[in-house]
Amino acid sequence: MHLNQAVYLLSSFVVPMGVFSQELPITTTDVFIQSGEVSADSVVIMARCNSEEESSVSLFLNGEVQQEATVTNETDFTISFKVERLESNVRYTYSVQCTAISTAEARQEPLNSMEGSFKTAPAADDAAPVSFVWVADLAGQGWGRNPNFEITSVGGKTVSGGYVVFDTMEDLGPDFALFQGDMIYADNAIPASQEIPTGGNWTNNPTKDFVAVTLDDFRHNWKYNHGDEKMQSFLAKTPIFVQWDDHEVTNNWYPNEILVDPLYDENTPANRLYENSLRALYEFNPIEEGSSIFRSQKFGKHLEIFFLDFRSFRDPNPENEAPEPSAMMGDEQLQWLKDGLSSSNATWKILSSHDPLGIVTGGEGDRDSFGNESPEILGREHELKDLLAFIHDNDILGVVSLTSDVHFTAHVNMDPSRAEGGFTDFKPLDEYVIGPIHAGSFGPNFMDTSFGAIYEYELGPLTLGFERWANLPPSEFRLQSFGHASVDEDGNLTIKLIGIDGEVKLEKKLSPEVSNGGSNPSGASSMVFSHFIPLVSLFLLVLN
Numbered sequence: 001m002h003l004n005q006a007v008y009l010l011s012s013f014v015v016p017m018g019v020f021s022q023e024l025p026i027t028t029t030d031v032f033i034q035s036g037e038v039s040a041d042s043v044v045i046m047a048r049c050n051s052e053e054e055s056s057v058s059l060f061l062n063g064e065v066q067q068e069a070t071v072t073n074e075t076d077f078t079i080s081f082k083v084e085r086l087e088s089n090v091r092y093t094y095s096v097q098c099t100a101i102s103t104a105e106a107r108q109e110p111l112n113s114m115e116g117s118f119k120t121a122p123a124a125d126d127a128a129p130v131s132f133v134w135v136a137d138l139a140g141q142g143w144g145r146n147p148n149f150e151i152t153s154v155g156g157k158t159v160s161g162g163y164v165v166f167d168t169m170e171d172l173g174p175d176f177a178l179f180q181g182d183m184i185y186a187d188n189a190i191p192a193s194q195e196i197p198t199g200g201n202w203t204n205n206p207t208k209d210f211v212a213v214t215l216d217d218f219r220h221n222w223k224y225n226h227g228d229e230k231m232q233s234f235l236a237k238t239p240i241f242v243q244w245d246d247h248e249v250t251n252n253w254y255p256n257e258i259l260v261d262p263l264y265d266e267n268t269p270a271n272r273l274y275e276n277s278l279r280a281l282y283e284f285n286p287i288e289e290g291s292s293i294f295r296s297q298k299f300g301k302h303l304e305i306f307f308l309d310f311r312s313f314r315d316p317n318p319e320n321e322a323p324e325p326s327a328m329m330g331d332e333q334l335q336w337l338k339d340g341l342s343s344s345n346a347t348w349k350i351l352s353s354h355d356p357l358g359i360v361t362g363g364e365g366d367r368d369s370f371g372n373e374s375p376e377i378l379g380r381e382h383e384l385k386d387l388l389a390f391i392h393d394n395d396i397l398g399v400v401s402l403t404s405d406v407h408f409t410a411h412v413n414m415d416p417s418r419a420e421g422g423f424t425d426f427k428p429l430d431e432y433v434i435g436p437i438h439a440g441s442f443g444p445n446f447m448d449t450s451f452g453a454i455y456e457y458e459l460g461p462l463t464l465g466f467e468r469w470a471n472l473p474p475s476e477f478r479l480q481s482f483g484h485a486s487v488d489e490d491g492n493l494t495i496k497l498i499g500i501d502g503e504v505k506l507e508k509k510l511s512p513e514v515s516n517g518g519s520n521p522s523g524a525s526s527m528v529f530s531h532f533i534p535l536v537s538l539f540l541l542v543l544n
Contacts (some may be wrong), residue, residue: 024206024208029114029232030111032050035235039120040121041120045081067081067083095115095116097110111256125300126225132176132486133484134404136182138183142194146204182343182436188260191209196475243307244293245310252317254311257316309351314329326382334387355369367379370448377422380508381421385451400430406444408461409457409481410444411486413429413431420449474500475502480499
């Protein structure tokens with residue numbers, strides 16, 4: 001979620017929908033590929049024939065044809081293949097070939113993708129080490145693909161042009177990546193030039209001069225980001241798990257909302273945008289058709305990740321400040337999560353979400369996550385209370401939350417000893433917050449105190465002396481970040497919050513014996529800071 005104030009920065013750049021600049025092409029790749037949803041014995045491989053012709057598509061695995069299909073404009077020339085009966089914890093190579101079919105059905109010269117690779121998950125009882133990254137917030141607030149953007153990594157490597165974060169992450173060689181949400185900004189334009197608040201101008205080339213309404217509009221947003229060469233290289237080597245947040249549709253949306261934003265026609269139903277966005281999400285990402293955004297996946301003996309959908313089943317945002325309970329996950333998803341946590345034998349049970357549990361987001365009357373700036377338990381916090389009580393009552397260990405959304409970096413600890421909402425029967429819970437990877441930076445935000453949440457670490461514009469809502473670009477790379485997590489053979493979990501230049505901002509090591517680090521986790525963890533960032537008290541109204 002982002003500031004309503006930031007919207008005005010973009011409104012002047014909105015022109016008729018569906019128009020891209022011609023200075024640079026959106027993509028130079030003949031065939032786009034990516035993999036995802038890796039399990040111990042399967043993977044989903046997605047491809048797009050960028051010639052945009054009806055084509056025969058062949059999927060090669062380790063050099064042999066596995067599956068074939070035909071793509072048309074019905075799916076914007078995209079296709080996803082599910083490959084099964086694979087071996088666990090093995091790296092495979094793959095490629096995709098598109099052969100255009102002319103009106104006379106004469107075969108044309110085939111177009112070939114780059115070679116991709118993926119590694120299947122370890123078997124459920126295998127204590128093999130696993131590592132992954134988690135990311136969010138790409139090309140928001142007008143900061144798009146800048147061919148002149150350049151950083152020097154902490155290792156001395158110069159990275160130039162476009163989404164440099166993907167080069168940094170690729171060098172780490174993660175087994176997979178979590179794309180938590182806001183991986184497009186369908187409601188944000190990307191102008192040719194945008195003023196940097198601290199001085200100078202940011203250049204976008206290509207541009208994206210529209211907000212998304214139609215199915216093709218949403219598809220174009222994915223094509224814009226997928227056209228970045230560094231992102232393409234990362235995706236070809238790293239399987240992903242895709243979630244979503246609001247900007248895949250529009251800012252802070254909820255089901256059945258009637259939009260009053262001037263970016264849209266009067267009384268535009270959010271559900272219309274939602275339907276188009278969801279279809280584009282499934283077309284342009286390696287997600288099995290018919291599968292749910294909320295699901296879980298085991299990665300060997302020590303790790304299970306629960307991918308949550310905090311967007312599709314929520315009650316209206318204004319209800320989040322009422323005394324009565326309101327939904328964030330909804331009954332079905334909440335029960336699924338409880339069942340999964342209670343039956344999991346993994347050492348670590350990761351909650352992957354696109355909205356934080358304790359940080360306040362959204363303005364008054366539009367609180368977009370659980371927090372609502374009141375110490376009382378209100379609205380969606382009743383659902384969070386239910387979940388925390390379940391974890392406590394069933395003595396479920398090893399629960400850690402990884403999240404994003406707020407455009408600053410943080411480590412948050414929730415502890416019953418500090419809870420102000422009158423409910424204390426819950427285990428301490430740690431939450432690690434990253435982002436943006438390439439968008440405007442804001443915050444840090446006010447913290448809701450109902451469940452005793454505090455910042456153990458925070459890094460945003462305000463902590464470095466800028467305005468809280470500065471909307472600083474990726475060139476202020478100290479404030480752009482992603483997360484990295486790894487589990488070793490003994491079940492020790494290491495979490496790092498890393499800048500897009502590779503600088504480790506925070507490193508925390510957790511042993512499996514004490515999985516829910518509290519206020520004083522006695523020997524359970526060690527923490528490393530790359531530098532000291534002073535904590536700042538936050539008591540101002542947040543419009544995030």
